[in-house]
Amino acid sequence: MNASQQLTDKQRLTLDFIERYIATHTVSPKLQEIAEGIGIRSRGVAHRYIQALTDTGFIETDSGKHRGIRLLKPNPYRDESTLPLLGKIAAGKPIEAIPGEDQLDLRDFFGRNNFAVRVQGDSMIEAGIMDGDTVIIEFRETANDGDIVVALIDETETTLKRFKRSHRGRYIKLIPANKDMEEMIYEASRVRIQGVLIGQLRKY
Template sequence: MLTKKQLDLLEFIHKRLQVDGVPPSFDEMKVALDLRSKSGIHRLITALEERGFIRRLAHRARAIEIVKLPESLGGESTVGFQPRIIEGDRPDAPRPANTEPVAVHAMELPVMGRIAAGVPIEAISHVSSHVSVPGAMVSGTSEHYALEVKGDSMIEAGINDGDIVVIRESAAADNGDIVVALVEDQEATLKRFFRRGNAIALEAANPAYETRVFPEEKVRVQGRLVGLIRTY
């Protein structure tokens, strides 16, 4: 069951998606619900996501998709999302003859410490543990590694504090890519990359953090985000 504020926010997002095709910003949500800070909106968004009514799409700012609506807003039907049904192995549904279980290929990646999604921290340089990831996530010939996210500067890109991000090693990036950036050979941070002439802008996915702009020689891309692992 949703609280009144959660229901009001879900209805507001739903109406904006129907009218404009894009979700409202956190500032617009704050005004619509008459809240004094965006932290209240973050809590409501998280609650709606945990209850399965919305989902935030990774790698895109302001990307919110409504998965289902409560009865008061049109029923429990799904919106814009159809789950893929996987047959289980119930006693009354035996596995067909001449079939074998599908093996899921997994790989072990080193977790190279923590990466700041907030204020940059000391550069990553050591292996702290290992994590198993689906092989499809690390396809290709490039090397990959994982990092634990520290901070909330990328929450509107679907990256939360404590998540494990999978990084493909690369020294180049396109505008809009989420990258591991080494600043002045001292600080490592996870941010969205934009080139502005002879400067590099490192942009957070949280309006509470300002975009940082550096001369291009001060920033070195260490890799691009290719996957995310979250545990509950």
């Protein structure tokens, strides 16, 4: 009734389903499909949710017409820091989420001690890190063997390499992931760890 009302759980689920359906099919779903999509059997109940979403101004309908739902405003309940994480995307059917893990949470990338670095060069290409990628680094001064680190050499040059101690820790190896390049070895005192790789992203 009241346009300022909050949506109930099922009403939000319904809105979410309709948005996804329209995104994948370009037309709106029918009541039967909505019912199945949100896990119930009754068209009447599905219609009740449509009515609620209409009353709250999220959608409007061509009354009586088949597939007559239109979205009116963006869904404010969509969590801006997570994305649906999908397993299979089959036709028509509601999208199949990965069991036990249906939301991807990107806040892992946004911790207070994290920063991003744009990667230059191909030295880590065999680790799947390509020129132009952005890597997420956690500020740290120590690393474990095998970590990929941002290392500062001789207080001047910064590089992204795999980290490994050598000679009981007196030396440090910085190992590229590119068979055309050679690993480098430095006295431990010349190398300073700036941070450790915790994530990577790429934008197309």
